[in-house]
Amino acid sequence: MALEVYLYFDGDAREAVEFYSDVFKTPKEHISTYAEMPDDSNMPSPENAENLVMNTSLLIRGTTVMFSDVYPGSGMRSFHKGNNVSLLISDPKEEVIRNLFDQLKNGGTVISDLEETFWSPLYGRVCDKFGIYWEIMVYDSETDG
Structure with missing residues (x-):
């Protein structure tokens, strides 16, 4: 069993991955974007969302840290910066x-x-x-x- 961390961003997940990769000297994984999602008529792709990060991760000192931009307008999750993590x-x-x-x-x-x-x-x-x-x-x- 492993505990992993998932961090959500407001459009700057790619920049965050670059930053943390440099800070912790860890290689970057493949970055999946929302453009790679299959078409879904129930959730049309918002304008300018195709280059947002859907999922990627870094291995930071033995712990997998996942990264994603919140999908705009999806209603699945809203973005709030906070100190809860x-x-x-x-x-x-x-x-x-x-x-x-x-x-x-x-x-x-x-x-x-x-x-x-x-x-x-x-x-x-x-x-x-x-x-x-x-x-x-x-x-x-x-x-x-």
Whole structure:
């Protein structure tokens, strides 16, 4: 069994995939677009939706993260940026955490800067330029292994 993350975007999923692929140095998978969907008279394709991302994924540090643009006008899902999902990245190396934090905060908002906490020698939170909340932390590999 695996837990995977599915992130929805408002037309900028392709840009998000490019950004996260660069940040986490992971290869991009095939991007399926809404143009590849079979024709359905019950759900006509909205204008300019054909290049939106229907589905793609990245393998980020062992976890599959799925990406999709919300299909405009479908009524299946409406897009709302929010803080109901936070992705946690941890690593035993401080330089790795500082580098990831610096990249993710570029164009975003720092919620809490990197600092020592009672649970981590270095922890911070950032909302990136796509409205995704990240918790970034160093863990002690000898005790949390």
